[in-house]
Amino acid sequence: MVRVPSGAPPLVPHPSHHASRITHHASRLSTLRSGRAAFSLLEVMIAGGIFFMAVFAILAMVSSVLSNARSLRRVELDAGMVAAQLSITNKLTEGTQSGDFGNLYPGYSWEADEYEVGTNGLWQVDIVVHRSGLQKPADVMSVWLFRPESQSGFGRPNTRPM
Numbered sequence: 001m002v003r004v005p006s007g008a009p010p011l012v013p014h015p016s017h018h019a020s021r022i023t024h025h026a027s028r029l030s031t032l033r034s035g036r037a038a039f040s041l042l043e044v045m046i047a048g049g050i051f052f053m054a055v056f057a058i059l060a061m062v063s064s065v066l067s068n069a070r071s072l073r074r075v076e077l078d079a080g081m082v083a084a085q086l087s088i089t090n091k092l093t094e095g096t097q098s099g100d101f102g103n104l105y106p107g108y109s110w111e112a113d114e115y116e117v118g119t120n121g122l123w124q125v126d127i128v129v130h131r132s133g134l135q136k137p138a139d140v141m142s143v144w145l146f147r148p149e150s151q152s153g154f155g156r157p158n159t160r161p162m
Contacts, residue, residue, distance in 0.1 A: 077101070079127040079141035082110045087143070092123050092150040107132045121148030 039047075081101070086092070092114045100109045113126045122144060129139040 077105050077108050077129055077131075077138055079110065079129050079139045082112060082127045082129070083125070083141055083143045086112060086114075086125055086127075087145060090147065090149055092125070092145065092147050108138065116150070117144065121146055121150065123147050123150060 094115050096111060096113050098109065098111045108129060108131055110127060110129045112128075115124060116122070117124045123146075125143050125145060127139075127141045127143070128137045131138045
């Protein structure tokens with residue numbers, strides 16, 4: 001407390017001094033607030049690192065689950081693969097063809113019996129897929145293919161039912 005002599009006017013701070021002090025405090029407060037409103041570069045880098053670690057962990061888990069599901073699925077082979085291969089040929093020959101699927105499906109083989117159904121170039125192909133060790137065929141399919149360029153056994157009557 002400041003003692004003022006008795007007869008002297010009281011001490012009053014200068015108004016410009018008071019305004020500059022308020023302005024200084026306001027600018028300091030706004031600096032503090034703006035500093036707290038944004039993240040530092042270090043905080044952003046740490047958050048990004050955590051985010052990417054979580055994303056890569058999730059991707060690794062999904063990849064693992066997909067590979068396990070792929071290994072558990074049962075490989076069912078159908079005769080459509082043989083039919084597709086025969087459909088790209090222009091000429092068919094009457095008789096029986098056979099083959100296997102190589103390393104793609106080991107233990108599986110196929111037979112295709114080809115014969116002309118009519119005299120207009122319509123052929124029927126009966127396909128049977130076998131699995132080694134099983135008596136029952138894995139799949140059976142019959143397809144009709146129009147191949148007018150193919151030749152059947154000349155003079156042989158068609159004894160197969162339509």
